[in-house]
Amino acid sequence: MSVDEKAVRRAARLARLAVPEDRLAPLAAELSGILAWVEQLNELDTQNVEPMTSVRPMRLYRRADVVTDGFYAEDIVKNAPRSEDNFFVVPKVVE
Amino acid sequence: MSESKMRGKLIEGVTGSWEVVIGLEVHAQVLSNAKLFSGASAAYGGAPNSHVSLVDAGMPGMLPVINEYCVEQAVRTGLGLNAQINKVSVFDRKNYFYPDLPQGYQISQFKQPIVGEGVVVVDLPGGESVEVGIERLHLEQDAGKSLHDQDPNATFVDLNRSGVALMEIVSRPDMRSSEEAAAYLKKLRAIVRYLGTCDGNMDEGSMRADVNVSVRRPGAALGTRCEIKNVNSMRFVAQAIEYEARRQIDVLEGGGSIHQETRLFDNKAGVTRPMRSKEEAHDYRYFPDPDLLPLEFDDAFIARIKATLPELPDAKKARFVSEYGLSPYDAGVLVAEREIAAYFEAAAKGRDAKAVANWVTGDLFAALNRDGKPIGESPVSADALGEMVGLIGDGTISGRIAKDVFVIMYETGERPAKIVEERGLRQVTDTGAISAAVDEVIASNPAKVEELAKKPKLIGWFVGEVMKKTQGKANPQAVNEALKAKLGHLLGE
Numbered sequence: 044m045s046v047d048e049k050a051v052r053r054a055a056r057l058a059r060l061a062v063p064e065d066r067l068a069p070l071a072a073e074l075s076g077i078l079a080w081v082e083q084l085n086e087l088d089t090q091n092v093e094p095m096t097s098v099r100p101m102r103l104y105r106r107a108d109v110v111t112d113g114f115y116a117e118d119i120v121k122n123a124p125r126s127e128d129n130f131f132v133v134p135k136v137v138e
Numbered sequence: 139m140s141e142s143k144m145r146g147k148l149i150e151g152v153t154g155s156w157e158v159v160i161g162l163e164v165h166a167q168v169l170s171n172a173k174l175f176s177g178a179s180a181a182y183g184g185a186p187n188s189h190v191s192l193v194d195a196g197m198p199g200m201l202p203v204i205n206e207y208c209v210e211q212a213v214r215t216g217l218g219l220n221a222q223i224n225k226v227s228v229f230d231r232k233n234y235f236y237p238d239l240p241q242g243y244q245i246s247q248f249k250q251p252i253v254g255e256g257v258v259v260v261d262l263p264g265g266e267s268v269e270v271g272i273e274r275l276h277l278e279q280d281a282g283k284s285l286h287d288q289d290p291n292a293t294f295v296d297l298n299r300s301g302v303a304l305m306e307i308v309s310r311p312d313m314r315s316s317e318e319a320a321a322y323l324k325k326l327r328a329i330v331r332y333l334g335t336c337d338g339n340m341d342e343g344s345m346r347a348d349v350n351v352s353v354r355r356p357g358a359a360l361g362t363r364c365e366i367k368n369v370n371s372m373r374f375v376a377q378a379i380e381y382e383a384r385r386q387i388d389v390l391e392g393g394g395s396i397h398q399e400t401r402l403f404d405n406k407a408g409v410t411r412p413m414r415s416k417e418e419a420h421d422y423r424y425f426p427d428p429d430l431l432p433l434e435f436d437d438a439f440i441a442r443i444k445a446t447l448p449e450l451p452d453a454k455k456a457r458f459v460s461e462y463g464l465s466p467y468d469a470g471v472l473v474a475e476r477e478i479a480a481y482f483e484a485a486a487k488g489r490d491a492k493a494v495a496n497w498v499t500g501d502l503f504a505a506l507n508r509d510g511k512p513i514g515e516s517p518v519s520a521d522a523l524g525e526m527v528g529l530i531g532d533g534t535i536s537g538r539i540a541k542d543v544f545v546i547m548y549e550t551g552e553r554p555a556k557i558v559e560e561r562g563l564r565q566v567t568d569t570g571a572i573s574a575a576v577d578e579v580i581a582s583n584p585a586k587v588e589e590l591a592k593k594p595k596l597i598g599w600f601v602g603e604v605m606k607k608t609q610g611k612a613n614p615q616a617v618n619e620a621l622k623a624k625l626g627h628l629l630g631e
Contacts, residue, residue, distance in 0.1 A: 057233075057421060057423065059235055096431055096432055097431055101431060102431070102434065103204060103430060103431040103432065103433055103434065104203055104204075105203070105204055105205070105206035105209070106172070106177065106203045106204065106205050106206065107205075107206065107207070108170050108171045108172050108205050108206070108207030108208070109171060109172060109177065110171050110172050110177060110178065110179045111172070111177030112172075112176055112177035112178045112191035112192075112193075113177070113178035113179055113188060113189050113190055113191050113194075114188050114189075116185060116186060116187035116188045116190065119187045119190050119192075119195050119297070120187060125292075127294065128186060129185065129186040129187045129188075130186045130187065130285070130288075130294040130295060130296055131187075131237070131294070131295040131296075131297075132289070132292045132293070132294055132295075133237045133292065133293050133295060134291070134292065134293070135286070135289075135290075135291055135292055135293050136236070136237055136284065136286075136293050137286050137293070
């Protein structure tokens with residue numbers, strides 16, 4: 044699988060990354076290289092192999108349904124460029 | 139008609155009739171103390187950003203840890219929907235950018251949801267019922283809340299809801315009218331409320347629906363659908379479908395075609411409008427969340443939850459019909475809310491259950507509806523209503539007087555026996571007293587007596603007069619009998 048400039052532009056847009064036009068072609072080449080490298084894995088027959096989800100067999104850790112966190116709204120908004128009454132304030136977004 | 143099993147109603151267009159096809163995606167907030175992946179409170183409201191942990195705020199380095207009770211609630215709901223429970227499910231990241239989504243993705247379940255196919259039996263207003271298939275139920279995080287009306291140039295963001303557990307319940311496109319869709323939503327709400335897995339409070343957004351609507355010629359292949367987002371009341375769901383179906387028919391009959399799109403329902407204007415959507419809105423680039431292992435549990439876990447299931451609406455309805463001899467319709471009305479069913483059963487204990495059902499669905503519902511009160515706030519307790527039905531049953535009061543007693547009970551909250559005693563409403567069954575009243579009426583109305591020979595229907599007037607004389611307390615049957623005994627010869631009996 045290889046990617047062209049159009050695919051790079053689209054991926055960048057979805058990730059909200061500003062990629063200058065003159066970087067599109069080199070990035071496409073780089074990404075295609077990475078994909079080709081990973082594609083080597085397809086040479087292995089994994090027909091009867093269960094997908095691995097962790098190196099050691101582990102069970103998803105669970106928490107009890109108890110409120111143990113929160114109630115520090117000042118800290119939550121502390122790094123925000125703008126806040127008011129502990130709300131985050133961002134440029135108007137309206138659908 | 140018989141072949142394609144047509145049901146619901148067709149909509150008439152200019153060029154013939156159309157069938158509307160509806161599927162619902164319902165978001166139901168899980169009833170839990172804490173959020174799906176953090177220890178912050180899941181309670182509604184709260185000061186801005188107070189129910190927020192560093193996980194919910196998407197701070198770097200934070201890891202999600204699943205709330206086991208939310209998993210249990212999803213399984214419980216799945217069991218209530220007669221659905222397949224998947225012992226292995228996977229959490230995925232659904233990627234998109236919005237200010238109230240601090241992580242930049244929502245943790246959801248895409249390919250392997252926790253609950254698979256199920257079925258819901260939906261009771262229609264006419265007494266019929268239809269089955270609506272459930273495609274899946276998955277667990278996911280809610281996003282935060284954006285407030286657009288606080289400032290002309292800014293949006294305020296509160297993350298209290300961010301990370302709260304939601305169940306998305308996806309139906310099959312099995313509904314054929316707005317009534318069926320509203321009835322399905324009502325049934326779903328009843329089931330989750332019985333189960334205690336969601337409070338079903340649509341005003342607070344605990345339950346909201348995305349409605350998929352398409353139209354087709356009866357029996358034809360499915361048409362292109364439009365999705366109406368975030369409709370938050372049963373009435374709006376019905377209105378949005380009515381509007382959208384008509385809109386699509388008009389477009390198609392005008393020679394146009396339907397483009398798959400997302401629309402919003404404007405409940406003030408009663409119309410749906412296309413969202414001003416970004417072209418790439420639907421590329422969520424789902425992938426398994428590397429912070430979370432697959433969710434696995436065993437049969438014992440499911441069995442343990444199964445053992446805690448309450449009697450659900452369908453089973454309760456069947457029992458009300460067989461145990462109390464109620465009509466399926468009355469039983470359906472009584473089981474619609476768990477609290478109403480409990481009220482009925484408490485009142486019917488040892489009483490004439492059919493009579494109790496009539497009082498609950500009749501006078502009590504009328505009074506509560508008028509005052510906008512839920513059954514939990516009824517001034518007439520279940521026990522008091524049962525006592526009143528008992529007083530009718532043993533002949534202490536007549537059904538007519540009971541209507542007045544009920545009004546007094548509702549207004550004062552007093553026990554019926556006390557009201558009857560203090561206000562002297564006890565029914566007069568004493569034949570001597572009734573007989574005397576009948577004699578009096580006959581003696582003072584000789585003209586009417588004469589007329590009666592020609593107009594037998596006039597006997598009703600005599601009943602009325604006797605009842606008046608006894609302030610309505612006379613047993614109507616005893617009055618009839620006494621009148622017949624004394625005037626029967628005039629009626630040719």
